[in-house]
Amino acid sequence: MQSQNDTGAQGQTGDRPLIAEFRAATKRYGAVLAADALSFGIGKGEFLSFLGPSGCGKTTALRMLAGFEVPTSGDVFLDGERVTDVPAYRRPVNMVFQHYALFPHMTVAENIAYGLIQRRPRPDRADVARKVDRALDMVRLSGFGPRRIWEMSGGQQQRVALARAIVNEPKVLLLDEPLAALDRKLRREMQIELQTLQRQLGITFVLVTHDQEEALSMSDRICIMRSGRIVQAGSPLALYDHPINRYVADFVGKSNFIDGVVSAVSPHGGQIETASGFRFEGRVSGVLAKGAKAALSIRPEQIDLAHTVQAGAEPVTVINRIFLGEHTEYLVRHAALGDLLVLVARQAEAAAGGFDPGAAAFVSWKPETALILPQD
Template sequence: MTVPSTNDIEFRSVAKRYGSVTAVSDINLAVPKGAFVALLGPSGGGKTTCLRMIGGFEQPSEGTVLINGREMNGVPPYRRPVNMVFQHYALFPHFNVEENVAYGLRQQRPKLGTAEIANRAREALEMVRLGGFEKRRVHEMSGGQQQRVALARAIVNKPSVLLLDEPLAALDKKLRTAMQIELQTLQRELGITFVLVTHDQEEALSMSDMVCVMNAGRIVQMDRPQAIYDHPADLFVADFVGKTNRIAGTLEADGTTIRLSNGMVLGREGKRTMAPGAVTVALRPEAIDLVRQLPTHAGGLVGTVTHRIFLGSTAEYQIDVDGLGDFLVTADRRSVQEGDLVEPGERVVLTFDPGKMHVFPA
């Protein structure tokens, strides 16, 4: 039954089991029309299983999958308003570019005219900046061009939803960055819903409107990319999305004082109620200020630089902090005495705004 919906995709209490193995459990998900959503998580987290249930390649063991308000349980892939771009593109090597793109159009019933098929294939290739490549053979094209052929083939049928199964994984870093921009531009131009599966957190944060972080077959957090990064729901999200330092401590009875294992006391802003006891403080590397240790300096964490990675405008330092162990610090070169790099072996002081801490039960 079709019902009015503002969402292109909905999961209602969806579970998927393979024998005794539960791949996803109790998934409730709503993807608004025209959104670019990334399903992000480690291998085995359940993200690809969810993508395959949207595409119809898997059926839920429990619950309901809806597209455009219509229940999709039991509906085969070719009956869904969805197309998919696979990680390895799955192009036909014996077809030229136009034949690859037009393949889906030739399967439609009632049959389309030859001229209409050619025109629509040409329009799809223009959208992905491959106009004039119609007669080129697939093996004559670069990886990035092949990826765009796969995209053209997926959008030529004008689907409501486009599914992307780690489509950039096989590309080198420079080409991957260029294709991220291409995909964002294409999604805005088409105005259709994109669902991207990736384990690359930078890819998810940079490309999508919404990020759905999954782990062990469940949704841990779904929010805007900036909110996911700045306000992680738990320690897993803080660890998995971006880099973070984990500091062991104890939340005292007043609920606002944290005592670290080296005896240092930190004040905690009361963002949420937590029971006193063992906690883990998560702190982003860029939230820490690094200065060379001076005799007059008071406060902060004192340590020794053990490693340095030069990244151009920034540098990453591994610092052995007295009594607490290794810390990772990302420092803008301009913030360290007029751009001088700190050398391994130097003693430094680390300071940070307690408001930048994220505190989770240990």
């Protein structure tokens, strides 16, 4: 299996020129390896996300880019210049923190202007006021300049933090889980606003998150991280449809996994055999040899749930049902394959009549929708 930590695999930014680049950047904290020889580029105007569980190295990568951490070895470049040893305040980047780090004793306008008035030579007051007003317009907070921070809602405070970051016109804007403290509805609204703002400004956004929905909905490209390395980098669609192993498929969206060994491989796909003797066909990801341990991945929305038996269908028992509005999520149990998650669109469920917990049903899927993946 090809490692996505190779420079070529990580450095694909389409036709965009590079605005930032890691070259074998490694960061150690004593015996702990937080970032392992990261080598990849970030394109100008790109919205890139680092996605992974806690401790995977995503925040370390962001902090090396910001200048808050110096690589133990390797280099970091910004706009073609080596900045490995350049302090954070001298880099053309700004960061929006998870808890915003706003000054409660200052007004909204004073918070936004803070970075501007630290410049030398200091810009004149009229210029500062003009830039602050423009930043407030961009985040839809016109007229809120005189307010105190404690008078603002959580979503408004998040916008103030964004305005304070963009007022300095950075070449790269770094976002360290900036939506984590917001409720689900407001988080979704802010995701749309961040996308719109990024397109308007043309600034490169680099986001760190453990929320896969957040990364999938906003990013041009996502870097899936594990143990300080990038396992796979690509567009949200590419990662969802073509994960290179079980780890990526499990972390990007929901998926069902059936473990087994590869029993056949052909130019058109492959076959996996489970310990209980079941055989399933699917597309093959990467290089898999006959006899290799593998997992069959089927997305919940690709599984058909029916009351009556169909060709190739397997009998199951409905264990649980969760109504999600436009979809209903079913947990079903197969005697040999275990539990499977099935997502049924509301219209399809209405046509089928619905399924009650404890009821018998049948599941099936098309072989071309299943993917045979290497185990991690």
